[in-house]
Amino acid sequence: MSAPAPDWEVLRAAAREAMTHAYAPYSRFPVGVAGLVDDGRVVTGCNVENASYGLGLCAECGMVSDLARTGGGRLVAVACVGGDGQPLMPCGRCRQLLWEHGGADMLIETVSLGIVPMREVLPDAFGPEDLVAAAERGQG
Numbered sequence: 001m002s003a004p005a006p007d008w009e010v011l012r013a014a015a016r017e018a019m020t021h022a023y024a025p026y027s028r029f030p031v032g033v034a035g036l037v038d039d040g041r042v043v044t045g046c047n048v049e050n051a052s053y054g055l056g057l058c059a060e061c062g063m064v065s066d067l068a069r070t071g072g073g074r075l076v077a078v079a080c081v082g083g084d085g086q087p088l089m090p091c092g093r094c095r096q097l098l099w100e101h102g103g104a105d106m107l108i109e110t111v112s113l114g115i116v117p118m119r120e121v122l123p124d125a126f127g128p129e130d131l132v133a134a135a136e137r138g139q140g
């Protein structure tokens with residue numbers, strides 16, 4: 001099965017809709033994210049903050065949970081929007097989260113670079129294959 005082609009307008013709209021559910025009373029910076037799955041599903045998430053500031057959840061965390069809960073699969077393309085609804089570069093931790101479920105070829109829309117594959121925003125990434133490689137060398 002070939003991966004579906006992303007409709008970036010649809011993804012952006014889904015991310016903006018998700019952003020309306022954000023719980024961000026501390027930063028006042030709502031974030032929404034939408035991901036196209038290889039079976040054509042669209043999964044979404046929003047940020048959910050906490051009075052214990054450091055425990056806040058980025059929107060990408062919610063989206064990855066939505067991905068797992070609705071049947072798993074691989075992320076093909078992800079649009080993330082924040083604040084005024086413009087494209088947002090996911091934070092470093094979330095790039096790692098996304099890598100697990102989309103890998104190097106997953107497309108991501110960023111404000112500074114446009115639409116690029118994950119390998120460009122997380123070069124030399126650590127991923128599941130590194131654990132396999134280490135195990136094969138007898139280090140895992």
Ligand SMILES: O=c1ccn([C@H]2C[C@H](O)[C@@H](CO)O2)c(=O)[nH]1
Binds near residue numbers: 024027030057058088
């Ligand atoms: O990729 C990102 C970056 C930031 N945030 C959230 C975390 C916090 O709630 C708010 C301000 O940093 O934006 C996300 O949800 N995703």
Ligand SMILES: [Zn+2]
Binds near residue numbers: 060094
């Ligand atoms: Zn994040």
